[in-house]
Amino acid sequence: MVKGNPLLLVLVTLSGCADAPCAAEAGDDCKLSLSVDGRNREYLLHVPDGYDGSPVPLVVDVHGYLSSPESQRDSSGMYELSDRETFAVAYPRGGKGSNPPLWERGFNGSDDWVDPGCCATASKENWDDVALMIAVKNDAATLINVDKFYFTGLSNGSYMGHRLLCEAGDEFDAYATTSAALSDSWDDCDPRSPRPVLYMHGRNDTVQAIDGSVVAGERMLSTTDTMAIYASRNGCSGFPDSYDETFSSGTSWCHEYDGCDESVAYCELEAPHVTYDASTLNVAEIFWNFFSRH
Numbered sequence: 001m002v003k004g005n006p007l008l009l010v011l012v013t014l015s016g017c018a019d020a021p022c023a024a025e026a027g028d029d030c031k032l033s034l035s036v037d038g039r040n041r042e043y044l045l046h047v048p049d050g051y052d053g054s055p056v057p058l059v060v061d062v063h064g065y066l067s068s069p070e071s072q073r074d075s076s077g078m079y080e081l082s083d084r085e086t087f088a089v090a091y092p093r094g095g096k097g098s099n100p101p102l103w104e105r106g107f108n109g110s111d112d113w114v115d116p117g118c119c120a121t122a123s124k125e126n127w128d129d130v131a132l133m134i135a136v137k138n139d140a141a142t143l144i145n146v147d148k149f150y151f152t153g154l155s156n157g158s159y160m161g162h163r164l165l166c167e168a169g170d171e172f173d174a175y176a177t178t179s180a181a182l183s184d185s186w187d188d189c190d191p192r193s194p195r196p197v198l199y200m201h202g203r204n205d206t207v208q209a210i211d212g213s214v215v216a217g218e219r220m221l222s223t224t225d226t227m228a229i230y231a232s233r234n235g236c237s238g239f240p241d242s243y244d245e246t247f248s249s250g251t252s253w254c255h256e257y258d259g260c261d262e263s264v265a266y267c268e269l270e271a272p273h274v275t276y277d278a279s280t281l282n283v284a285e286i287f288w289n290f291f292s293r294h
Contacts, residue, residue, distance in 0.1 A: 024143035026051040027083075036135045037128045043136045044069045044091040047144055049083040055147035057087040057291065058140055060133060060172070064155030064179075064274075069093045075276050076154065077284030085288060090140050092132055129160060130167050137171065148173050150291045155179045155207070155273065158199075169195045174263075174294040176200070176287040178275045180208055181226040184219045194234045196263040196294045198254075198287065199226060202271030202278065210268075227266045235261035247286055252278070254286060265290060 022030035028047040033040055048056065059082070063072035069091030073079050078089045137149050151172040153161045158177035165175055166189035178200040201210050201223045208215065212222035221229075224240075231239035238258030247254035247267065254267035267286060271278035 022143065030143075032139065034135055034139050036132045039127065041132050041135070042069075042093040043139075044073060044093075045140055045143065046073070046079055046082055046089045046091075048086045048088060050086040051088070051144065053145055055145045057148035057150060058090060058137060058144075058146045059087055059150045059152060059288075059291065060090045060092065060137055062092055062133075062151070062153030062157030062160050063094065064153070064157050067094075067154075067156075072154065072157070075274070076152070077276060077282060078152070078287075081282075081284045081288055085292075087288075088140065088144055088146065090136050092129075092136050094129075130164055133160070133164055134168060134171050148291075150294075151175045151177075152287050153177045154276070165195060165197065166191050169193060174198075174291050176290050178202075178267075178283065179205060179273050180220075181212075181223055182221045182229060184221065186221070186229055191233065194262040196290070197230050197234070198256075198263075198265040198267065198290045199223070199230065200254075200267040200269060200275055200283065200286070202269050202273060202275045203251075204271060205273040207273040223266065223268070227264065230264050231257055231260070234264045235259075236264050239264070246289070249280060252281060256290075263290075263294060 022028065022032060024030065024047055026047060027049045030045045031042065032045055033042050059078055061072055061076055061078045063069055073091050082089045133151070140146065149172045151161055151164060158180035161175050161177040162182055164171070169191050170193050172195065174196040176198040179202065181199070181201065203210055208220055210223050212225070213220050228239065236257045236259055242258040243255040244258065245253060246256050246265065250270060252269040254265055256263060256265040269275055269278050269281060271281065275283050
């Protein structure tokens with residue numbers, strides 16, 4: 001039985017069953033649509049196998065440039081982990097009006113604060129993806145009983161997380177993203193309130209170098225400078241010298257800094273741009289460990 005107001009449910013496709021209502025019961029995979037700023041938008045929702053109507057966390061897992069919610073579901077590891085740890089996962093789709101799908105508002109245009117220069121179409125067409133992220137979490141909460149909201153994203157999806165933290169950070173309880181650091185335009189950001197944040201980067205990233213790079217004319221910060229900004233924003237008195245090591249495997253590690261008003265953590269992996277490809281690591285487990293403490 002659908003929970004919440006059925007009028008808010010725009011229906012859609014149950015995995016393996018076209019045009020069927022989404023019951024949002026244990027183990028269901030739903031393809032959902034909703035209207036955001038006058039546009040039809042889509043997301044996938046996975047309800048964990050152990051869902052019994054009791055409150056569960058929701059992770060919004062956001063794909064990268066040239067990608068899709070289906071590929072994010074198949075690669076990030078959150079889908080499999082959600083059944084083991086009993087949390088739901090939502091996978092938003094980049095705007096169909098942009099070619100290829102990508103995340104807007106801040107991803108191109110000199111008036112946007114985080115700008116890797118890759119993604120002009122969605123920005124110029126004013127696709128409101130900050131509103132989409134909020135709408136997805138709220139829509140999912142009409143279907144299942146949710147008590148916590150977390151955000152994660154890869155690459156262009158990580159840029160989306162930085163922007164969301166700036167414009168509407170308090171919509172989610174914690175953020176963990178990978179493979180796209182902040183840009184020079186950070187100075188234009190005036191966040192409403194700090195939130196726990198984990199950022200991850202691979203040393204072998206050739207798309208956005210760990211020491212900083214220029215992407216389509218925009219200077220992207222190094223991971224060191226990115227974490228210094230988040231540590232300052234979250235009041236971390238221990239940054240960079242005082243921290244707890246929360247993960248270590250070979251030359252890969254995660255540090256969570258001491259004395260923060262809200263948690264700040266940084267993971268540096270022996271990995272390429274798509275950190276999920278680091279076969280000896282489970283990025284989803286690292287992110288979930290961070291989420292589950294907030």
